[in-house]
Amino acid sequence: MLNEEQEALRQTVAEFAHEVVAPVIAEHYEKHTFPYDIIRQMSKMGLFGLPFPEQYGGMGGDYFALCVAIEELARVDSSVAITLEAAVSLGAMPIYRFGTEEQKATWLPQLVTGEALAAFGLTEPGFGSDAGGAQTRAVLDKASNEWVINGSKAFITNSGTDVTVVVAVAAVTGETDGRKEISIILVPSGTPGFHVQPGYSKVGWCASDTHELTFDDVRVPAANLLGNRGRGFAQFLQTLDEGRIAIAALATGLAQGCVDESLRYAKQRHAFGQPIGNFQAIQFKIADMEVRTHTARLAWHDAAARLVRGADFKRQAAIAKLHASEIAVTNAREATQIHGGYGFMNEFPVARFWRDSKILEIGEGTSEVQRMVIARDLGL
Ligand SMILES: Cc1cc2nc3c(=O)[nH]c(=O)nc-3n(C[C@H](O)[C@H](O)[C@H](O)COP(=O)(O)OP(=O)(O)OC[C@H]3O[C@@H](n4cnc5c(N)ncnc54)[C@H](O)[C@@H]3O)c2cc1C
Structure with missing residues (x-):
């Protein structure tokens, strides 16, 4: 459950994703171009500064807020969401956490405003x-x-x-x-x-x-x-532990996008004289997609809340990343199935979701690595 401030942030980012990202992202994707204009607008919104103190030009929020923004972006597009995730979690955060005052003064002001990556x-x-x-x-x-x-x-x-x-x-x-x-x-x-x-x-x-x-x-x-x-080994392990929560939020967003698109399509596409959403086989697929997405969201909320309050979160971050990435792949497969032949066409968002889902089981620690982290934390 989000608090009032987090919900306001979620709605602002959702609006931005639908109004600014959705209309142009397919063309960037097709042409493999970096969406500078979208990133510039995200920078003006303060998204790159969400978890950083105002002293460095940040928004004074926390890692949970960052993950809320990443989930909403990924609900529409993962390329934009990963650009934010990597810029903050992998790019600026290690400098903020481990840098000297001089390094922070040199790099953070331009990174937390999103003017630079x-x-x-x-x-x-x-x-x-x-x-x-x-x-x-x-x-x-x-x-x-x-x-x-x-x-x-x-x-x-x-x-x-x-x-x-x-x-x-x-x-x-x-x-x-x-x-x-x-x-x-x-x-x-x-x-x-x-x-x-x-x-x-x-x-x-x-x-x-x-x-x-x-x-x-x-x-x-x-x-x-x-x-x-x-200290490099310890530094990147901590960086990756945190990053896993953000990737779990991103995966949850992609899984939610699959539900959104499938619901819309199931109501408008007809077969055998009726909307395909009337068929129980389609209804059950969408219900299962919703269940998976909801549990993934609970998992990353738990891990992010622990991180923010200073509790141990290593195992919970690995659980969230493992679960959310695997259900994102499943939801993307089911969403393309619901879209039939159109699900294989790049102009449909679910085709992008399908192509974008697989890396979630690989980047910032593969599913096998997450299982290793969880097993080790359980004492094996
Ligand atoms: C689009 C993209 C963006 C990326 N961005 C970054 C970035 O910004 N910075 C960065 O540093 N990296 C980045 N990566 C790298 C990513 O984190 C690695 O690809 C990932 O960690 C896996 O490493 P690998 O590809 O070398 O696979 P490998 O380590 O070679 O693993 C191959 C397979 O073996 C399995 N395996 C390995 N060891 C074990 C074991 N002990 N037990 C069981 N199975 C095992 C793995 O799970 C995997 O299935 C990115 C990758 C991609 C594709």
Whole structure:
């Protein structure tokens, strides 16, 4: 149950999604273009600053509020929702949580207003789930007091837009007793040797920005280390724990969008002389979709409420992410089925939902990783 303020935010974002995003997003999706105008308007609404204090130009809200906005956006389109999720949760949040006062002063004012975007580079071409497999290396050159970074990152969201200003890169900075020391280093866009590769050809999220990044003797000041040296592993685990709640909210929005579109279609499409919504087979499909969506929403509400009040939320975040992403895929499959042949046509939102749903079981920790986190938390 949302409080009055959260409900007002939900309605504002819902209106924006229907009036501003819905009319233009299919074309961006088809052409694989980044929706700069939509992002600019979201920035003016303050969505990028929702969980940050006013001191940095934020809205003084919390992570729950961010998730409410993400769910409503994803109800209409996931590319826009993931752009917000990654910008806040993966981009600005690590700088806010772990950065020095100087780093915060440099980056946060432009990030929390949404004028600029930051990205988070953890995954590499050769590893994803096994974060200890990192190959990208950063060596401190004592003479110049600079990090020298070599390696590459794969599938990095928001890393190549015209307004991307910085990427937080997880790199191996040493080794103790055969264990890798991992640290996070901020690499500003345009640093010599830092190359953004062409965008991927993706199955879904076609209006969001994703690139491989390469680092060839990239030099940044020693002061670009985020927080303490060797804390990278703990920093990205915390970042991902929080991000999972936001992905669960996004998945819930997509699942809700499937209910919305299926309801509308079931009332207007006729077969055998009557609306298909008169058939119990269709009614039961939609009822089950609604049940799944409702339980996914309860799961992310629980995890977000725990995060906001400072309680343990690791297990609940993994449960919410696992459940919401899997039910989103199921709802998308059922919604396209209800739409028949039209469900396979890109001009219908459910086709986009179907293409966008699969990544939810993969990004920010696969379903297998969520099960590992839950089992470990249960003591196994
Ligand atoms: C569109 C998109 C955007 C992304 N954005 C970002 C981003 O902004 N920043 C970033 O750092 N990353 C990003 N990613 C990367 C994403 O987080 C990874 O793809 C994901 O974590 C999985 O890693 P992987 O692809 O290397 O799969 P792998 O780790 O190679 O896994 C392959 C399969 O093996 C399974 N598996 C692995 N280990 C185990 C195990 N121990 N037990 C059981 N099964 C296991 C996995 O669950 C999976 O099914 C993005 C990916 C995509 C596609």
